[in-house]
Amino acid sequence: MNYYLTISGILAILSSHGHLTIGSTAFLRPMLATEFDVVSKRTMHCGFHYVSAYFLTSAIVLTGLSLGILSVDKNLYLVRFIGFNWAGFAAIHIFIIQTGKIERGFIRMFQWILFSSIAILSFLVT
Template sequence: MNGWLLTAGIIAAATTLIHATVGGQSVVRPLLGSKMTAEPKRTLHVVWHMVTADLLISSIALLALAFTTQPSTPLVVFIAAQYLAYALVFLIVTLTADWPRPLLQLPQWMLLLPVAVLTLLSTM
């Protein structure tokens, strides 16, 4: 068993659960209730569900890889890169917004970055 991947998979699964429940209430419901025109609203709704599917599939993959005797390094690096990219996007958007305490306004990076780091550590 690979403890780095197991820990990354657990955090990724928790992130998926938080995304689907808390995010669904705080982001998707207001989006769907907004006066935005139908096409961008539905496009953003689809993107939300694409991210949900991606988070779910990658967390399942991390958990499965944790119990594999020789995890596929390209797959592990791909998942790490994916979570690192997500974390960086959140950090860039957050830090370029004119908000007080910006790092706490969109805290998703705090869950995404550890998954990337732990997943990369599993390859060393």
């Protein structure tokens, strides 16, 4: 059992759960209830679920690797790919917090901590 993968898998599961529960109620539903262009609204809806699919898929892969269901040695590039994706999510999140002038943004938009942690732990495996 690889502890870096185990922790990153657990964090990815938590991120997926938060995205699908809190994200749905705090972001998706209110956004869908607003009045603006239907194509833009549905594009955002698709984007939300693209992220959902990626979060869940990477959580499953990281957990499968940590439990030995998948071979870590044969999937190092996949682990790096997953790490780079989560690092990208963290970087974009941090950029938006810094440029968005959100009061206490790093606390209120805390997801960057999970994203960064998953990325770092994935990179430590490789």
